[in-house]
Amino acid sequence: MLPNAHVDVSALTHLEKLPLADLDFALPGNIDILIGAAVFPHLLLPNIVRSEQDNLPPAIETVFGYVIMGAVPTSHSSRYTTSCCSVLQENNINSLVKRFWELEEISAPPSMSHKDLECEEHFRATTVRDNSGRYIVALPFCGDPYSLGDSYAVALRRFHCLERKLNSSPNLRRAYNDVIRDYIDKYFLSPVVSDNADCVPAYYIPHHGVVREDKISTKLRVVLDASCRTTSGQSINDILHTGPNLQGDLFNIIINFRLFKIALSADCRQMFLNIGVHESDRRFQRIFYRFSNDEPITVYQFNRVCFGLRSSPYHA
Template identity: 35%
Template structure:
């Protein structure tokens, strides 16, 4: 009989989606009863002739399909008794039996461990947990605290956390020169790209982010090759110049390899997103060119050198990068740690805004919110005010 029903279903519905699970429910009906008491007419061929015997439910048909199986013909078996409905599969019987049966109940429950899920949720939401730092990461945190400074205009100046002396660096200028000449030939074939690249580097120099470097024979130096990353869909900077400080020098050591592996000082993205979903009014923003806002102490300038000229007719010049630079290993930590420091220093001035700066930034992107429109606007203004300091 089961096979016949499946064949008929296939004939009616050529394609259907089914979810295969170990069990739908317990046995139905929950006890045996005598169908003779229902006085079902003999000409009614039932879809399930053994409906009166407890058995497993093999197939649960959804309402979107079930009603297409029914015909208009139906027969009432009497007061407080079932009704017979004719269908493409035979007669269905449904309704009260009108006979005495043992009183059994079914309880349907989920096997999902809710306790563990709730515990995991609160672990994610726990705001007071501080990461356990390795020795190197602990040193990086201490190095920042001992060496950062703020100028009279409020701007941060930081030291690069080195785990090895820069004396281990070999020659890097020759390789940087060869790579720049390759870049120059590439740019010469694409005037539009060359113009964008030149504009980027010119702006970098005009803003004081890089300056001409006077070489010294008494200090180790490191030259970083650079290349452009083009993002046509960007609404701001179409071209970003990336500085590659991972290229090994002649000693096999690069600038990045002698820097400490820094700790992550911001909240994880899952925690930020969970809080973000709770607010009625939401705030999304980012800090414009965050790395450029942070100066590097002059003693580290010889380790942040690049080669550049706007045209092959000019002499190739050496420039030092004067700010935290995209492409150096310590840049993410130094930038986000400065952001964290702002939250620490202005916590007593504005606890709410400082907490947002400390907890709701993921690198340079802010995801936060408030319960009212007025509060959200005020929070935007307060966060911006602290960052401008």
Template identity: 35%
Template sequence: DEYLERESFETSYFSTVAAAQEALDKHTAASAARDNQSVTGSSAFSEHWDILIIHMVTSKLDSHTMRDWETERNHIKSIPTLEEFNSFLKNRADLLETMEEAQSQKHTRRHSDISHNRPKTFVLIPTTRINCEALNIPSHIKLADPTFSVPAEVHMLLGADLFWAVLSNNRINLGKNKPTLVETTLGWIVSGSIQVPYSKHNKMQSYNTVHCHFLNNIELEEKLDKFFEFESVSTTQQSRTKGESECEQIFTQTTTRHPDGNFIVTIPLKESPECLGDSSQQALIQFKSLERKFNRNSEFKQKYTDFLEEYQTLGHMSENTNPQDDKTSYIMPHHGILREDKLTTKLRTVFNASSITSSGKSFNDIQYIGPTVQDDLLSILIRFRQHKYVVSSDIEKMYRQIYVKEEQRSLQQIYWRSDPSEPIKLYKLNRVAYGTASAPYLATRCLMQLGQECTDKNVGETILHDFYVDDYISGNDDEQTLIQTCQNSPTEFMGEKC
């Protein structure tokens, strides 16, 4: 009963701390946003208001959040901006919000143990020297740490399972406003409140302390540190590299909209495409190899032909009738993979933009990969598990919803003919092609842009935070609200409200 009572207290305590921390971080983030709006209007702070506001807000942070912010600053090469600081606070609040509060005050069978980890601490315990003579500890008691009254660093943090295993039932209460002696397999420990004077007027101050006087094991401590390093969930975002920043700059400066509403993007290149050599010979060899495979498998040929005919019918590729007019050119080999275990797409066509040209470089070699712009999968799944009702779906032909700038389409060409008796023709791919290095970034970045431009706040939030690549993973605690969301699918949201 005593064990269950303590476990119930710990569950309630940590859930309360998490809720309080969540509220504090959200309040701090909101305050920072309000300060942002009020200060930016003043010309006096036009240059240094970011630094000033960050300084004011950080003074209100708790020690844990402040430590994480210092860690985050180490990853930022330049002076941190207010936008980066607000992003840090929001990410931390989102993580704390996903911690589910216990619904019962008592231990239930459906209970998961939580490991509460702290880095190695240099806090001295106790914070001041204690007068042992005033405690009247019996002389026959052998303490696990005879010098417990002298301020010293914590030697080791023990898990709850091990802590209760070393305790025995023998206890000695030293009296009112005095601690309790508890016997363990390693000796007696001192636990409880100690009243000590803290001023010249001899007023009393209470210290609630629990001391576990065990020997320090350096090797074990290092292993635990590594374990918690692997298991921890980071609340900070890695700073972008120079290449990622340039990639983002290309997108923001060159992306436009087609009359049909779809994005027109520029493939982010880190080198001039003029460095590419001849790619036609390798592409032609692999296409003829593909045709030989068609002769051996008629079903494979039919599916492949249907796929590329649909590609052409939808306008996603078009014949290049004047290849001599192209300043630069790259022809991608392509092949197909049959996946009989799939219920929908049994054939997957692969465009190989990593094929080396005669110069030793491929199209993928000269592209930026781009930064990750969506929330990490773990955060999305953690939020997904908090909902009472959930839904999942995906965007059909996500990459092919995005136009490539016309001047770059000659870098996305393939050989094709549906009948061996016909001449081999050259086709340009007009849309973002899977198999190119920048395709995942371009597709997800366009999706994020939709979320940022969306006039409906709720729709914008679900686009920004509930997508992993093209997979939509979301939910709601209200069934009717979720049904309404499903009826107005994210694709319709994008078309009508974004």
């Protein structure tokens, strides 16, 4: 017997001198073991000790000793409450039933925040497709681009740091050059020919390489540090919407694997880089690069959604 309220044992005189299965049956405690219906009947023995009063529970003999089942008075109330092998305070029943339904209830997806709704509106109003069918998106600003300070100096300084690392490792330099050339050949990246930076703000992004030895195809990924702060204390990521989380629910994805005998898993190659960016927003995706120390440093800008911007996962 496992109550969650103290049992008034003074009324249970018929239990005196019985070898009980649990000497502390009258006190609330932790559950030590759950016995299923398939096993419980085999534990029962024939003896049953009853009280002279019909409203008191009988003691049933088991292989563990006598157990008490039925309605019993609690120490806090003169009323009797009943539950199978346990005692419940009557004022707890409502909260327990409520908790049961809360556990069984299927949770509804949370409603989108005001910022997420703004981002969705911006996406619907600005996303188009070009003649080839490629999606073209605009950066979802939540702040004023004119609030960005100077990012040129810090990005140039960070590039010189990267270049020293590339110069010390010919293999890394070769791999980095190959990635940048591939970006240029595929029109992911273009050199900036003319600039009116005095009139319109721009953002220069420091970048570095992440080497993944476990990758079969591209072992080096160029990652942009779009959280690098400008002289105003803000970065491009500070003034971009993140957007609502559109990823599938992991639990549902795992459950879906049980629907069929065979499951296929795939990845989108250069997924972000296959989404175009409006020409007016490309100036916020600029980087410095040169293929050797003998060349002048060139300013490039991404024509596609790049890895490192806060809004990129949402766009993809």
